[in-house]
Structures are given as C-alpha cells and as structure tokens.
Amino acid sequence: MNTTQKKIIISPLNWGLGHATRCVPLINELLKNNFIPIIASDGIALSFLKKEFSALESLELPSYHISYGKNLKVKLLFQIPRVLKAIKKEHKIISDFVLKNKEIVGVISDNRFGVRSNLVHSVYVTHQINVLSGGTTFLTSYFHQKIIKKFDECWVPDNENSEFSGKLSSTKKKINLKYIGVLSRFKKEELTKNIDILVIISGPESNRTFLENKLISEFKNDKRKIIFVLGKVELEQREWTSENITFYNYLLSHQLQNFINSSEMIICRSGYSSIMDLAVLGKKVFLIPTENQPEQEYLSKYLEEKKIAPSSDIKNFTKENLCKLKDYKGLYSVETDLKSDLKSELISFLHGKRKL
Incomplete structure (x- = not known):
C-alpha cells in the first residue's frame, strides 16, 4: 500500500x-x-x-x-x-x-x-x-x-x-x-422475485430479540418463502432453517442487496438508513418502529401519511397487516x-x- x-x-x-x-x-x-x-x-x-x-x-x-x-x-x-x-x-x-x-x-x-x-x-x-x-x-x-x-x-x-x-x-x-x-450501499437490479417476505431485524437489545421472537411466532406455519436476516454480526456467518423460515445471523452488503432485489416485500425497522436503502431499490416495505425511539416512530408516521409505507407498533402487528401494502406506493429514490x-x-x- x-x-x-x-x-x-x-x-x-x-x-x-x-x-x-x-x-x-x-x-x-x-x-x-x-x-x-x-x-x-x-x-x-x-x-x-x-x-x-x-x-x-x-x-x-x-x-x-x-x-x-x-x-x-x-x-x-x-x-x-x-x-x-x-x-x-x-x-x-x-x-x-x-x-x-x-x-x-x-x-x-x-x-x-x-x-x-x-x-x-x-x-x-x-x-x-x-x-x-x-x-x-x-x-x-x-x-x-x-x-x-x-x-x-x-x-x-x-x-x-x-x-x-x-x-x-x-x-x-x-x-x-x-x-x-x-x-445507500446498494444498487438496484431486476432479479426474479423468488422471496415472498424478507424480514430484516436490527437495532439494540432487548428490542431486537423481542422483534425477532414476535415475527417468528407470527409467521410460524406460513406457506410462503420467508427469510429472516437477524442483524447479529458474529464471528462466523451462519444459515439455518426452522420449519418454513430460513435464517441468517447476518449478511454482507452484496448478499443483502441480492436478497432485497429478489423480494416481493420487506418488513423492517423504520431506521433512516434502512429507508434510504429501500428507497434506492424501489421496494414495498412494512415498517415497525423501535418502541420508545421517537425518531423511528416519527419516520414511520411521516411515510405512512405520505402513503409511501404502512406501519404498526410491534404489539399490534399481525401478518394480515401486510395486505395494506397494496394501498401504498412504496419507497423510491433516484440513487x-x-x-x-x-x-x-x-x-x-x-x-x-x-x-x-
């Protein structure tokens, strides 16, 4: 060097x-x-x-x-x-x-x-x-x-x-x-949509684990192809399957870019970096703000009022909420x-x- x-x-x-x-x-x-x-x-x-x-x-x-x-x-x-x-x-x-x-x-x-x-x-x-x-x-x-x-x-x-x-x-x-x-670290690509629901979990503990457990319970026995990315950066990257859900402890940028581009819909926190990433990729997303974090609660309401993305607090979320996505235009931004x-x-x- x-x-x-x-x-x-x-x-x-x-x-x-x-x-x-x-x-x-x-x-x-x-x-x-x-x-x-x-x-x-x-x-x-x-x-x-x-x-x-x-x-x-x-x-x-x-x-x-x-x-x-x-x-x-x-x-x-x-x-x-x-x-x-x-x-x-x-x-x-x-x-x-x-x-x-x-x-x-x-x-x-x-x-x-x-x-x-x-x-x-x-x-x-x-x-x-x-x-x-x-x-x-x-x-x-x-x-x-x-x-x-x-x-x-x-x-x-x-x-x-x-x-x-x-x-x-x-x-x-x-x-x-x-x-x-x-x-954004991502690039938009036109890929086959072979993932029905991509769940991206992030944020500090114990909120991260609470969201993970809630969504696993909610999508248990669902017949769609579902992938969970847990946001746990550990020494080794791991992949495993439990019932109908495939899990990754974390993904590097190029891997996550591929998964998002291949997904029909996304569920994630209303963190600002996630919003920018999904806007560049032009995605439909359901937002779940971190409880008691005013920034994320504001951003989810702000985007919902603009008919860009629906949202829900974690306690009231059910998988049936995803039907609302058809009434929202989704995130979009020129990179x-x-x-x-x-x-x-x-x-x-x-x-x-x-x-x-």
Whole structure:
C-alpha cells in the first residue's frame, strides 16, 4: 500500500448497524479517489465494517453503551455522565492519533460527538439536526446543534427538501449544512422475485430479540418463502432453517442487496438508513418502529401519511397487516451519484492540507 496516500478517519456510531452501513458508500468513494480510509468505531458497527473492508486499518473507540426503556428521557438522563466520559475519551484517542499520523487529512464522524480534530477538516454526518424528545425537543435539538457547530461541516444524507427525513433535518438555523443526497450501499437490479417476505431485524437489545421472537411466532406455519436476516454480526456467518423460515445471523452488503432485489416485500425497522436503502431499490416495505425511539416512530408516521409505507407498533402487528401494502406506493429514490454529487464535497477538503 502506498504510504504517501492521504488517510481519512471514518467513524460511525455503534447503535444498530444503520450508521455503519451508510458509511459503506462513503468508504467506497474514498477508495475510488485514492484515499486510505481508517475505520474507527466499536461493537457490531466496527465488526461489520471490518468484515466489509478486511484490508483496512481500524481503530477501536470506547462504547457509549446507550440503552433505553419505556421512559426514554429519564433513561438517557441517567446515562449522560457515562456517555460524556466516552465522548471525552474518544476525542482524546482521535486527537492523539491524528497528531501522530501526519498523513491523515480529514475526519468523517457519523453521529460520534467526540470524533473530530482541530488539526484536520472534520465533518459530521447526520439526518437529525432536530432530535425529537417530546416536550423537550427544543432542548435536545439545541444541544445537538451545539455539537454540530464544533465540526467544520455537517453532511445531511437527504435531498434539500428533506424528502425522507422530514422535520428531522429541516432547519433555518445557521449551521454549515450540506445536503449530499440519499446514501445507500446498494444498487438496484431486476432479479426474479423468488422471496415472498424478507424480514430484516436490527437495532439494540432487548428490542431486537423481542422483534425477532414476535415475527417468528407470527409467521410460524406460513406457506410462503420467508427469510429472516437477524442483524447479529458474529464471528462466523451462519444459515439455518426452522420449519418454513430460513435464517441468517447476518449478511454482507452484496448478499443483502441480492436478497432485497429478489423480494416481493420487506418488513423492517423504520431506521433512516434502512429507508434510504429501500428507497434506492424501489421496494414495498412494512415498517415497525423501535418502541420508545421517537425518531423511528416519527419516520414511520411521516411515510405512512405520505402513503409511501404502512406501519404498526410491534404489539399490534399481525401478518394480515401486510395486505395494506397494496394501498401504498412504496419507497423510491433516484440513487445519489457519489461520483458527481459527493465527489466535489470530498475533494474540497480531503485534498486540503492539515490545519497545523
């Protein structure tokens, strides 16, 4: 590997796999432009990207260990000291790493607050300029926007009219925002639809396991061809069949792309990265938001009101709900051409010099 090549740290938050998966097209674009990405994260986000890009250097960061229950605001309040400690620690790790490695010219952080450096241009990636939290939305949004302002730029993975993120990314505040279009690791292909229902399960525990058990019970003895992708990034990839359902603990990007393109309908969380992926692939999807996660609850209602995708909370979901799909137009977006739409953004700072 050419040691004279410039390096970029790219660092997704470890909360499910969504932040990590939407970093895949960014990493690929960096590689195409002869930069060397350095992956920095923790947990399953780090494990996933190391499997996708096994030849790349990686850096393990401290975990935020965020969990949530029925009262999200109270739960998060008690976790603030631990999260702030992790943010401070990751900021020191990144700062020291950039200081020691002179070939690093930029940092791209996907929702990791401490991953930035005063020595190089630092970019923050988020679709949540506004952080929904009920009656305290104004406060959580204010603090998030203060964090965003610590970075040189903020990239929003959506169109300028906030087509898919709605009020999450709409703001009149003076923040250095750049809407970079829909980000997806997938390519649309016209394949034979030989999978009736593809269930993609994701998110933090214990919500992930609860959704898995609920949907297994719901589709037990169903005669259709059903595949479950469990979102469990383990040491070895596994496939097994139980009664009428085929299970995979996880799939790499090219495998999941093939399965989605081959499916008649999808069931998944209303996570933003999943929505972008399925929009690029033009799919019919039934959304089940993670309970007590306001962002996903908002997105599912937003898309349902626009007659794009039906949704249900997990407790009220039955397989008969899938009949609603015929009354919704489905997700669709023209794929962002990173070569034209994002290349100028990458080149504008990644070909620059270190600040000091």
